[in-house]
Amino acid sequence: MFLSYFTEQPMSAYPADEGLKEGFTSVMFSNKYYDPVEGSRLFNERIEEYKLADQVGFDGIMVNEHHNAPFCMQARITVMSSILAAITENAKIVQLGNPLPTYDSPLMFAEEIAMIDMISKGRLISGIVRGAGQESVCLNANPAYNRERFNEAHDLLVKTMTDDGPFSWEGEHFQYRVVNPWARVLQKPHPRIWVPGVFSAETIRWAAQHRYPYISLNTPLHLTGELWEIYDQAARAVGYEPGPENRGYLLRVHVQKDGDKARENAREFMWMQGEFTGIGHPYWVSPSGYGSSARRLDYAKMANAEVRGSRAAPFEQQLAAREIVAGTPEEVIAELRVVLETCRPSILMLWGNDGDVNHDDSLRCIELMGTEVLPALRDIGDELELHDPFELDSPISLALTPPDELNPIESAADERPEDTSDSRSLKMFR
Amino acid sequence: MQTVTTAVAGLGMREFTGGSGDPLVMLHHSFGNPGWMPIHEALADHYTVHALDLPGYGGIDGSERPDWARHPRDLALLVGQWLRAKELGPVEMVGCGFGGWVAAELATMSPELLKRLVLVGAAGLLPENGRIYDQFLVSHSNYVEAAFSSTEAFEAIYPRNGDESEEHPLGDDTLVVWDMNREMTTRVGWKPYMYNRRLRPLLGGVTVPALVVWGDNDAVVPMECAHAYVEALPDARLEIIPDCGHAVDLEAPESLAAIITGGKS
Numbered sequence: 001m002f003l004s005y006f007t008e009q010p011m012s013a014y015p016a017d018e019g020l021k022e023g024f025t026s027v028m029f030s031n032k033y034y035d036p037v038e039g040s041r042l043f044n045e046r047i048e049e050y051k052l053a054d055q056v057g058f059d060g061i062m063v064n065e066h067h068n069a070p071f072c073m074q075a076r077i078t079v080m081s082s083i084l085a086a087i088t089e090n091a092k093i094v095q096l097g098n099p100l101p102t103y104d105s106p107l108m109f110a111e112e113i114a115m116i117d118m119i120s121k122g123r124l125i126s127g128i129v130r131g132a133g134q135e136s137v138c139l140n141a142n143p144a145y146n147r148e149r150f151n152e153a154h155d156l157l158v159k160t161m162t163d164d165g166p167f168s169w170e171g172e173h174f175q176y177r178v179v180n181p182w183a184r185v186l187q188k189p190h191p192r193i194w195v196p197g198v199f200s201a202e203t204i205r206w207a208a209q210h211r212y213p214y215i216s217l218n219t220p221l222h223l224t225g226e227l228w229e230i231y232d233q234a235a236r237a238v239g240y241e242p243g244p245e246n247r248g249y250l251l252r253v254h255v256q257k258d259g260d261k262a263r264e265n266a267r268e269f270m271w272m273q274g275e276f277t278g279i280g281h282p283y284w285v286s287p288s289g290y291g292s293s294a295r296r297l298d299y300a301k302m303a304n305a306e307v308r309g310s311r312a313a314p315f316e317q318q319l320a321a322r323e324i325v326a327g328t329p330e331e332v333i334a335e336l337r338v339v340l341e342t343c344r345p346s347i348l349m350l351w352g353n354d355g356d357v358n359h360d361d362s363l364r365c366i367e368l369m370g371t372e373v374l375p376a377l378r379d380i381g382d383e384l385e386l387h388d389p390f391e392l393d394s395p396i397s398l399a400l401t402p403p404d405e406l407n408p409i410e411s412a413a414d415e416r417p418e419d420t421s422d423s424r425s426l427k428m429f430r
Numbered sequence: 431m432q433t434v435t436t437a438v439a440g441l442g443m444r445e446f447t448g449g450s451g452d453p454l455v456m457l458h459h460s461f462g463n464p465g466w467m468p469i470h471e472a473l474a475d476h477y478t479v480h481a482l483d484l485p486g487y488g489g490i491d492g493s494e495r496p497d498w499a500r501h502p503r504d505l506a507l508l509v510g511q512w513l514r515a516k517e518l519g520p521v522e523m524v525g526c527g528f529g530g531w532v533a534a535e536l537a538t539m540s541p542e543l544l545k546r547l548v549l550v551g552a553a554g555l556l557p558e559n560g561r562i563y564d565q566f567l568v569s570h571s572n573y574v575e576a577a578f579s580s581t582e583a584f585e586a587i588y589p590r591n592g593d594e595s596e597e598h599p600l601g602d603d604t605l606v607v608w609d610m611n612r613e614m615t616t617r618v619g620w621k622p623y624m625y626n627r628r629l630r631p632l633l634g635g636v637t638v639p640a641l642v643v644w645g646d647n648d649a650v651v652p653m654e655c656a657h658a659y660v661e662a663l664p665d666a667r668l669e670i671i672p673d674c675g676h677a678v679d680l681e682a683p684e685s686l687a688a689i690i691t692g693g694k695s
Contacts, residue, residue, distance in 0.1 A: 028567065137566065142620040144613055283569055289613035300605035304571045 001381030002347045002388035003374050004060035004094050005053040005366065006250060008272060009046050009080075011070040012356045013038035019070070019279075026069035026280040027134050034070075042073060045359040047083065052363055054088035056370020059388075060125065062094040062250075062349050067138035069280070071272035078112040085120035092123045096196040096215055096250075096349075099131030100157070101149035102139040107169075107176055109153075110160040113191070114183035122186040127194040127215070128154060130203065133291075134284040144289030147202075149173045158399070161190035192389065192396050194248065194347070199223060201230050202292065208234035208242065211398035213347060213389060215248030221322050224249070224343045238398055239406030244386045245394045248347030251339060252324045252354070255368045256361065259327040263319070265365075266326035268355025273312035329372035336373070337380050346388040348377065431466045431474075438512045441494040446481040449474025452545075453521040454690075456481045457509070457529025459677060460553075460565065460619070461574045462488055462611040464587060464604075469679045472687035477522070482512070484532060486614035489607035495614060502528070502554075502618050503626070506535035510543055519543035520638075524690065526550040526679045527577070527650065528615065531624070534659070537640075538632035547640040548690055549659055551651050551676045556625040560652030564623055566616070570608040571600060579647040579675035587680050624651075633662035640666035643689060645674035645681065 014033045019025040050061050063080045066072035074080050077095050084093045093116065103109050117124040130150045136143040152171045156179075159167070165180030185191055195207035196215040207214040208231040216227055228247060235242040252269045256262035282303040291299055318324045325335045340348070350369060353362040381387075395401040431448035446466045454477035456463075456470065463481055470479045485508045486495035499505060509532060513519045522545050525533025530552025537547045553562060565573040571588075578584040588600060640663045644656040653670075660666045669689050674682045 140621050142616060144616040144620070281569070283566070287566060287616065288609050289616045296609050297602055297606050300570065300609040301602075303609075304569045304600065304605060 001378055001386050002059045004062045004349045005058045006062035006349045006351045007353045008071055009073040010354055011073045014070050024279045027137055027284045049362050049366055051087055052366050054091040057374050058091050060092040060094040062096050064096055067135050081116045085116050092125050093120055094125045095127050097127030097129035099135050100128050100153040101146040102131050102135050102141040106153035106156050110157050111181045111183045114185045117185045117191055124191045125194055126191050127196055133286045134280050137284050143287040146290050161185050204230045205234040209238050213246050213248050217250045221342055236409045239408035244344050244346035245389045245392050247345040249343050249345040250349035250351055253350045254326045255329055255332050255365050259331055262326045265357045265361055266324055267315055268357050269324050270315050271355030329368050332373055333376045340380055340384055346386040436515055438508055438515050441496055443493045443512050444483045444488055449477055449479045451477045453478050453518045455521050455523045457525040457533050459526050460528035460615040461608055469683035472683055476691045487611050489610050499618050502532050503535045506532045509536055510540045513543050520545040522546045524548040525552055528553050537636045541637045544638045547638055550643045550678050551648050553624040553651050554629050555655045555658045557652045557654050562624040563650045576649050577675055577677040578681055583681045630662050636663055642666055642668045643678055645671050645676055645678045648676040650676035
């Protein structure tokens with residue numbers, strides 16, 4: 001198993017009542033409430049926690065990026081990745097993910113990740129995402145071309161990593177007379193690319209068609225079977241048999257020696273689900289043209305309904321559904337066994353601390369994960385044959401799979417309409 | 431009134447047309463033309479009115495989307511091709527809001543196609559002091575409502591269906607068309623939002639007379655843009671409609687028709 005640590009890095013030190021008064025806490029929620037003194041403290045606490053996660057045996061540290069919102073302090077994923085490259089020794093740096101369509105220069109991004117891969121001595125996993133619609137709004141990247149920009153930036157990125165320069169690029173959205181960065185990725189042919197997402201059938205298929213692992217971001221456990229079915233059909237259609245090495249799962253998990261304390265801290269996971277923050281209007285989360293046209297009416301109804309407040313399920317309900325797992329190491333291991341048996345991922349991201357969980361408790365959670373939870377999970381993973389891409393040395397993409405190993409089954413292609421689950425994904429984002 | 435679709439550059443372009451007399455073309459707001467409206471009826475007494483759906487607007491039955499279009503100027507080029515295909519020009523062209531921007535762009539590139547340019551609450555110029563109201567930060571219905579001086583005026587055009595069990599009382603068809611129109615506006619007008627720095631310097635070359643009409647309660651495009659158009663166009667005059675919002679064509683159709691016809695019988 002590949003076991004990774006994650007935190008959203010919340011900017012928790014802001015007046016929550018102001019957000020509740022406004023009714024939203026993203027995009028337009030004023031940064032006059034941002035206290036950089038607290039920001040400095042929080043960043044440095046997170047860095048200490050990452051160092052500990054590296055020392056206690058996590059295989060990876062997952063980082064992400066969001067804009068104009070207190071639920072995530074990281075405005076630039078490559079900045080934190082660069083810091084991790086220098087201060088950690090063992091853990092892979094798992095970017096989940098780089099919002100490619102929002103970048104005006106995929107070439108500059110390719111330069112950055114090449115530097116990170118070299119400085120980290122080949123520990124980079126560079127995930128890519130379309131970015132939620134609000135990232136497009138905040139960075140003013142046209143949401144109607146989000147998918148096109150994602151595809152083109154991906155193609156340019158892979159070519160930049162694998163082909164020698166100089167070459168020119170004349171695309172629809174990006175043009176370069178010279179692509180010839182004097183920064184090359186250390187891992188050959190290129191670092192692994194993973195694709196995170198909530199539940200967008202279009203993105204799941206895209207990941208499968210490229211043979212990139214799909215990292216399901218806390219999708220309700222009972223839906224993961226349907227999710228992998230979409231992935232598996234798309235994988236077989238392009239010619240390979242998918243397995244646990246293609247599957248990742250991110251889950252909220254908090255551990256303390258005292259189970260009640262763990263559950264009390266775990267209430268902080270409700271923070272970004274709308275109890276204190278993380279609320280955005282649908283027309284920010286999914287601007288017109290960003291989502292699937294098949295779901296236009298559902299979307300337009302939701303966008304114009306002006307529903308305020310949280311749509312998240314109550315904490316106890318999420319605990320019962322194992323969307324949040326909290327307790328003593330023994331309790332957590334038992335719960336995670338069920339998760340692993342149900343979802344069968346080889347890549348597990350433990351989203352350990354969120355909201356206002358303090359630094360000391362965060363460190364204790366990471367320590368307990370390292371000393372007690374991770375070894376148990378590795379045993380369970382072996383027992384369930386959940387072997388990750390590194391253990392299997394599986395191909396890093398379809399393009400880099402030897403053609404004679406591919407056996408496309410055309411009848412395996414999924415006949416269902418595109419994006420049957422977009423509206424569900426949208427609701428979960430809220 | 432009848433619905434006519436004309437093929438232009440491989441795309442079907444739809445219009446509602448009716449009346450008799452010299453041709454008058456109307457270009458709609460970014461939220462689209464809700465149909466054959468009182469303004470069209472009023473003008474049809476004096477003109478043959480062509481209420482055109484801009485390319486990519488009007489919903490599934492409207493004008494087809496040019497996937498390649500990236501700027502309102504691309505839409506202006508297609509409107510020019512449409513005028514030539516129909517051999518309509520020179521025409522009187524009335525552009526409302528976003529449609530006013532498209533009309534102004536067309537006037538700078540093909541003034542020979544126009545007899546007169548009428549800009550109603552037209553976007554296209556960057557206000558120096560105020561700001562054009564950004565639809566992409568609000569819901570469809572909140573944006574369209576902002577184009578009217580009152581909720582009553584908005585509901586007179588977009589009636590609520592009264593079914594309180596629905597999350598939103600507007601009809602499904604309206605919501606879908608609004609969203610398709612907003613997607614097209616996103617495709618051609620995401621940024622810079624609702625203006626073109628290259629338009630103002632070219633307005634001096636518009637050789638046809640222009641009429642600029644503005645609602646005095648326009649909350650979408652600041653009144654200073656009306657003055658900017660009048661200053662930049664060589665032969666333009668301004669008419670202000672009292673107690674009226676941005677969508678003068680929808681909120682005060684009789685007043686607008688009277689100004690446009692100006693004693694024409």
